[in-house]
Amino acid sequence: MKVGILEILGSPARYPTDLAYRLVMRKQYASVTPQAVSVWCRQLGHETFYAPYYGVGDPGGQFPTDLDIVFIASYTQDSALAYALAKKYGRAGVRTVIGGPHAKAFPVDCLRFFDLAVKECDKRLIADILAGHFDPGSVISSAKPFDDLPTVQERLPEIRKSAFLWSRRRYFMTTVPMLSSMGCPYNCNFCIDWDTPYRLLPLDRLAADLRFLSTELPGVLVGFHDPNFGVKFDQVLDVLEAIPPDSRNPYMIESSLSVLRGPRVKQLRETNCVAVAPGVESWVDYSNKAGVGREAGIEKLERVAEQFRHLHENIPYLQANFIFGLDTDEGDEPIELTKEFMTRTPFAWPALNIPVPYGGTPLYDRLGEEDRILKSMPFSFYYAPYLVMTLKNYDPVTYYEKLIELFEHCCSREMLRQRMNSTTRRTVKIIHWTRTASTRAWINVYRNILRMLRSDREFRRFHEGRSQVLPEFYHHTYEQMLGRYAELISRKDRMPNLEHAVPAPGSDGPLTLILSPGGGEGGVRGHGAFRPR
Ligand code: B12
Numbered sequence: 001m002k003v004g005i006l007e008i009l010g011s012p013a014r015y016p017t018d019l020a021y022r023l024v025m026r027k028q029y030a031s032v033t034p035q036a037v038s039v040w041c042r043q044l045g046h047e048t049f050y051a052p053y054y055g056v057g058d059p060g061g062q063f064p065t066d067l068d069i070v071f072i073a074s075y076t077q078d079s080a081l082a083y084a085l086a087k088k089y090g091r092a093g094v095r096t097v098i099g100g101p102h103a104k105a106f107p108v109d110c111l112r113f114f115d116l117a118v119k120e121c122d123k124r125l126i127a128d129i130l131a132g133h134f135d136p137g138s139v140i141s142s143a144k145p146f147d148d149l150p151t152v153q154e155r156l157p158e159i160r161k162s163a164f165l166w167s168r169r170r171y172f173m174t175t176v177p178m179l180s181s182m183g184c185p186y187n188c189n190f191c192i193d194w195d196t197p198y199r200l201l202p203l204d205r206l207a208a209d210l211r212f213l214s215t216e217l218p219g220v221l222v223g224f225h226d227p228n229f230g231v232k233f234d235q236v237l238d239v240l241e242a243i244p245p246d247s248r249n250p251y252m253i254e255s256s257l258s259v260l261r262g263p264r265v266k267q268l269r270e271t272n273c274v275a276v277a278p279g280v281e282s283w284v285d286y287s288n289k290a291g292v293g294r295e296a297g298i299e300k301l302e303r304v305a306e307q308f309r310h311l312h313e314n315i316p317y318l319q320a321n322f323i324f325g326l327d328t329d330e331g332d333e334p335i336e337l338t339k340e341f342m343t344r345t346p347f348a349w350p351a352l353n354i355p356v357p358y359g360g361t362p363l364y365d366r367l368g369e370e371d372r373i374l375k376s377m378p379f380s381f382y383y384a385p386y387l388v389m390t391l392k393n394y395d396p397v398t399y400y401e402k403l404i405e406l407f408e409h410c411c412s413r414e415m416l417r418q419r420m421n422s423t424t425r426r427t428v429k430i431i432h433w434t435r436t437a438s439t440r441a442w443i444n445v446y447r448n449i450l451r452m453l454r455s456d457r458e459f460r461r462f463h464e465g466r467s468q469v470l471p472e473f474y475h476h477t478y479e480q481m482l483g484r485y486a487e488l489i490s491r492k493d494r495m496p497n498l499e500h501a502v503p504a505p506g507s508d509g510p511l512t513l514i515l516s517p518g519g520g521e522g523g524v525r526g527h528g529a530f531r532p533r
């Protein structure tokens with residue numbers, strides 16, 4: 001069979017700076033799983049075509065016109081393009097399958113456009129899909145996420161496609177995506193991995209990959225996509241330390257502060273860790289993963305800032321992740337504390353996020369119960385600067401005013417000066433400068449939304465949850481985002497189906513668990529398939 005695997009990493013680029021950012025940075029966001037799916041399909045004897053799309057060129061343009069089946073992976077914010085392409089392929093008689101973060105969060109909505117929506121997957125599930133074991137209109141899942149994945153060597157054709165220039169030349173940002181573990185021991189209510197148990201992937205596989213990289217792709221950056229890297233710190237670091245010091249590839253991680261304690265930070269430096277992005281999220285909540293016990297407010301800030309200073313002495317690039325607008329946020333305190341943190345740790349880039357209720361999370365369930373999700377807001381707006389829910393303690397006008405205050409502090413001349421002075425590394429300076437400049441440009445979008453909230457009564461009513469009529473501003477922005485694909489998605493298509501975000505196995509609700517026809521010896525035992533009744 002001819003199989004296409006398309007990973008969408010962004011909507012079509014709209015202006016020159018956007019284009020440059022996508023070519024340099026976004027191109028390097030390719031995930032591990034679509035590459036693994038591509039290798040598995042090849043190993044199963046199919047003619048396989050893999051293409052990451054980061055907003056430049058024609059998505060899937062290199063695929064043959066007579067594909068039998070296409071797998072599309074997408075984030076929720078890019079789901080409109082995924083849906084448009086599913087329509088295009090569906091009309092051409094190609095079987096369509098969606099996987100990745102959006103399918104995991106909103107599988108039932110995906111079935112409006114795709115034949116199959118995949119939640120968790122492994123090689124066997126992919127083989128069963130290719131063998132046609134599932135009826136169109138099914139949400140399917142392996143019993144748990146895969147236990148093992150192809151080696152870097154096996155993924156090399158995909159890595160060249162995603163991370164090299166013209167699949168041939170590496171450049172300064174070339175990044176090899178890797179995983180050493182799956183899941184996470186914490187259960188942050190906004191995260192789609194809140195209930196995925198932490199599991200190490202085979203360490204001998206990790207060792208083989210690191211050895212391969214150190215000899216075949218020396219110096220190339222490794223991006224660990226583990227939701228929480230190093231939870232079993234000693235076991236993972238033993239493997240990294242087994243590579244001779246001069247041959248260790250630089251690597252980046254996302255990890256919780258509770259993991260990044262004491263002498264471990266030096267171990268990270270010695271193994272060539274160059275970037276860490278811990279989630280602080282809030283000054284009131286999520287203190288367990290920050291490792292600060294029950295501390296909150298200024299006490300938490302002092303402990304966290306101290307830990308960041310320690311990290312800064314050892315790791316060249318740091319990012320601190322925050323969410324503003326959680327139910328625990330109230331009044332000016334979160335703003336003042338976050339600004340204070342930025343001032344105390346200018347070397348750490350503050351990633352300021354808006355809460356987003358992804359399906360399958362406790363946050364989504366609670367907001368659904370409280371009727372706080374803006375039901376007619378298309379999924380394309382499930383990311384900053386857009387707000388898709390009502391907030392407990394801020395009206396929309398006050399919220400955007402405060403967000404703008406935070407961003408203005410983050411991008412002030414003084415913060416930029418301190419940021420640039422905090423490092424002697426040229427690459428880090430370039431990244432700080434670029435991120436500050438790009439955030440300054442985004443502030444205008446926040447200001448525009450604030451202006452409409454103040455001046456347009458209907459727009460404000462929509463954001464207060466009192467009207468379900470999607471403002472024209474969002475229709476217009478949606479069409480701009482989709483570019484020439486906009487004509488494939490009607491106004492009705494844009495309205496999400498939030499009713500059954502996630503089917504519960506065997507539930508008596510509106511979705512039924514059906515046994516896959518391929519079950520039995522060597523079949524799909526252990527897999528679940530759900531079809532809307
Ligand atoms: C590593 C990571 C990143 C990395 C790498 C991105 C990448 N392309 O993978 C970086 C830092 C670049 C990143 C950036 C962003 N991220 Co991120 N990221 C993660 C993180 C921590 C782990 C993802 C991962 O690789 N897990 C390991 C894999 C194996 O597990 P998995 O993704 O669950 O995949 C399973 C299934 O979904 C399925 N599957 C996955 N892909 C495919 C593909 C096919 C074809 C099939 C059939 C199946 C399939 O199989 C897997 C095994 O069962 C998750 C949080 C989390 N805890 O999961 C957030 C997460 C995926 N990110 C998220 C977001 C929002 C973003 C950003 C938009 C943030 C921002 N504000 O800019 C950007 C956008 C990136 C982009 N457009 O490509 C959200 C996505 C929610 C959503 N529904 O869209 C998540 C879930 C965090 C959250 N809020 O809960 N991210």
Ligand code: SF4
Nearest residue numbers: 184186187188191227
């Ligand atoms: S610590 Fe990170 S990966 Fe783990 S549940 Fe919280 S947000 Fe998700």
